[in-house]
Amino acid sequence: MLLLVLLTVITVAANARSTSVKQSSLSFFYVIPLGTNGGLDENNLSSYLLTSINNSIPNSAYISLDGGTIRHGIEIAIKQQSLPLNTDKEIFIREQIKAYLISHGHLDHITGFLINTPNDKSGKFIIGLNQTIKIIRDHYFNNQAWADFGSTGLKTYDYQILDPLSTIPAPIVNTDLDVRIFRLCHTCPFLSSAFLVSRRNQPSASILYLGDTGPDDVEKIIQVDQTTYSPRYLSQLWKEMAPLVAANQLKAIFIEVSYPNGRPDHLLFGHLTPNWLLKELNVLKSYHSMENVKIIVTHIKPENGAREKIIEQLSRGDALHFNFVFPQQGQAIWL
Numbered sequence: 542m543l544l545l546v547l548l549t550v551i552t553v554a555a556n557a558r559s560t561s562v563k564q565s566s567l568s569f570f571y572v573i574p575l576g577t578n579g580g581l582d583e584n585n586l587s588s589y590l591l592t593s594i595n596n597s598i599p600n601s602a603y604i605s606l607d608g609g610t611i612r613h614g615i616e617i618a619i620k621q622q623s624l625p626l627n628t629d630k631e632i633f634i635r636e637q638i639k640a641y642l643i644s645h646g647h648l649d650h651i652t653g654f655l656i657n658t659p660n661d662k663s664g665k666f667i668i669g670l671n672q673t674i675k676i677i678r679d680h681y682f683n684n685q686a687w688a689d690f691g692s693t694g695l696k697t698y699d700y701q702i703l704d705p706l707s708t709i710p711a712p713i714v715n716t717d718l719d720v721r722i723f724r725l726c727h728t729c730p731f732l733s734s735a736f737l738v739s740r741r742n743q744p745s746a747s748i749l750y751l752g753d754t755g756p757d758d759v760e761k762i763i764q765v766d767q768t769t770y771s772p773r774y775l776s777q778l779w780k781e782m783a784p785l786v787a788a789n790q791l792k793a794i795f796i797e798v799s800y801p802n803g804r805p806d807h808l809l810f811g812h813l814t815p816n817w818l819l820k821e822l823n824v825l826k827s828y829h830s831m832e833n834v835k836i837i838v839t840h841i842k843p844e845n846g847a848r849e850k851i852i853e854q855l856s857r858g859d860a861l862h863f864n865f866v867f868p869q870q871g872q873a874i875w876l
């Protein structure tokens with residue numbers, strides 16, 4: 542009996558440490574992490590390519606969830622054979638990335654995209670919250686920081702502003718995917734956002750990608766009159782996700798853990814630790830078991846030993862109720 546328990550624990554712990562998710566005939570989405578870190582290394586910043594899968598073959602039309610690292614990530618993905626070895630990265634960026642969904646305006650989520658704009662093909666959409674689009678328009682595409690590649694300038698891109706209060710998924714042009722947006726708290730007064738991406742005509746499969754976020758119990762919004770309130774955007778999000786989890790529609794949640802446990806709350810800067818992540822995920826789990834939802838841990842700050850500590854802290858106790866995946870740059874994830 543003890544042996545059995547031990548074996549179970551070892552298996553679960555091994556699952557928790559997995560860094561890639563293999564092909565399955567039941568997969569709906571194909572994800573290529575182009576960058577997985579929460580800062581510093583400019584070759585490895587948050588960016589996840591996503592496409593749908595038909596007949597076990599990933600479709601050629603990708604979207605990019607955030608755009609921290611693009612080109613270098615594609616090089617690694619080709620080396621890892623997550624993309625065909627004969628892929629021309631120039632053509633891939635121009636032709637196969639159909640839209641950029643940007644969670645918020647911070648540079649670690651957008652630099653790779655910005656640097657590659659001069660060679661990009663026109664007719665693509667930059668998708669996000671009103672506030673994020675405004676940051677891109679006013680602070681990057683302003684002919685000072687960078688040329689205006691947006692709709693008021695060179696017109697390489699159009700802006701697709703999503704309304705967080707709308708419950709109707711918006712189509713992502715040139716793909717078979719739809720998207721909804723949700724607000725997240727991250728370094729008040731600026732918001733971050735989460736994208737719920739679903740397959741059009743096949744609403745039984747979705748993934749949820751969260752940009753940077755702090756925990757509900759810590760995040761506060763300071764109003765114009767200097768009073769504060771807690772919007773509890775994550776609680777609202779979990780409430781909306783519960784029916785999808787119950788219906789087995791939600792395949793994965795991409796969510797950040799920037800720091801190991803022990804980091805004081807006043808130094809979180811709008812980020813999560815393993816304990817805070819577990820506290821949040823337990824809210825969702827209170828509605829329904831999460832055993833069929835992969836939790837893809839993003840945005841680990843590349844500080845000495847942080848990754849190892851976070852993996853360890855998410856492989857015991859409460860964490861065993863969740864199916865954690867630690868993505869590696871260039872290694873495909875089948876969902």
Ligand SMILES: *[C@@H]1O[C@H](CO)[C@@H](O)[C@H](O)[C@H]1NC(C)=O
Pocket residue numbers: 577578585617841843848869870
């Ligand atoms: C990117 O960052 C992850 C997480 O720190 C690390 O495991 C991986 O080795 C890095 N990729 C490369 C190619 O160095």
Ligand SMILES: *[C@@H]1O[C@H](CO)[C@@H](O)[C@H](O)[C@H]1NC(C)=O
Pocket residue numbers: 593594595600717741742743
């Ligand atoms: C994949 O299959 C779905 C459902 O049959 C269809 O609606 C969609 O257009 C297909 N996508 C591609 C890119 O062929």
Ligand SMILES: *[C@@H]1O[C@H](CO)[C@@H](O)[C@H](O)[C@H]1NC(C)=O
Pocket residue numbers: 671702
């Ligand atoms: C975006 O924000 C601007 C300025 O706050 C506002 O005028 C505009 O109506 C907003 N647009 C949408 C689609 O929410």
Ligand SMILES: [Zn+2]
Pocket residue numbers: 579587647649650753840
């Ligand atoms: Zn970030």
Ligand SMILES: [Zn+2]
Pocket residue numbers: 645647727753
């Ligand atoms: Zn950020």
